[in-house]
Amino acid sequence: MFQLGKTIVSEEILEKDFVCNLSACHGACCVDGDAGAPLTKNETKILETIYPKIKPFLRKEGIETIERLGTWVVGTDQDLETPLVNNKDCAYVIFDGKTALCGIEQAYNQGINDWKKPVSCHLYPIRVKDFTEFAAVNYDRWDICNPACSLGKELEIPVYKFAKEALIRRFGPEWYVELEKVAEDLKNGK
Template sequence: MFQLGKTIVSEEILEKNFVCNLTACLGACCVDGDAGAPLSAEETKILEDIYPKVKPFLRKEGIAAIEAQGTWVKGEDGEFETPLINGQDCAYVIFDGKTALCGIEQAYNQGIVNWKKPVSCHLYPIRIKEFSDFSAVNYHRWDICSPACSLGKELEVPVYKFVKEALIRKFGEEWFTELEKVGEEYLKGK
């Protein structure tokens, strides 16, 4: 672990390799698991605001789940998260054939909304845990992402480079520039 501004960062995001491989996993992270995507308080308000614009992109099951539960829910741990369809798929998931995609991101890609998706989804496989004085930035392992780890290793793309856009979105350009410097030095020493 090392400190970077008000973050404590795991070296694993420098050491591990990762590139999403949708053809292999089919977007399983959007449909597997036992909770929705983590959300910040600010993101719950964004979801409430953009839902009418995103709704036409969603499946009927997702719309039903959102209209029954709300655009966001509090999980068992008391944290904010996206609602699920029957305790499984994220309510915002859509499918292209068998591949799970984000309905919010599809609306974003078409210029309908200006918010790509929850930062937790954009950052994956990095998970952020907020504490009062700092944020912990950690690599999250999930067996469904084995194809992404293999592809990342083959292409030699460290986790932090794969999620560059999301890290900048979360912490800013200056923070990411510092992370790159640390990453380059760290990897030279390996």
């Protein structure tokens, strides 16, 4: 672990390799698990605002869930998160054949909204936990992502490079430049 500004960062995001491999996992992270995607308070407001625009991109079950529970929910651990369809799929999930995709991101890709998706989804496999004085930035290992670890190793792409856009989105470009310096120092044995 090392400190970077107001973050405590796990060295695993520099050392482990990762590249999403949708052809192997079929987007399992969006349909497996025991909770929806973590959201910030600001993201709950964004979801409320953009829901009418993204609704046409969503599947019937997702729309029914959102209209019954809301665009976001408070989870069992009191965290803000996306609602789940039948306690399984994220309500914003759509399917392209057997692959789960994000309906929010599909609307973004078509220029319908200017918000890509929750930053927690964009950052994955990095998880951020905010505390009063700092944020913990960790690598989250999940068996369903084994194909992504294998592809990352094959392509020699570490987690932090895979998640560059999301890390900049969350912490800013200056923070990311500092992260790159730490990675380079670590690589060079400094």
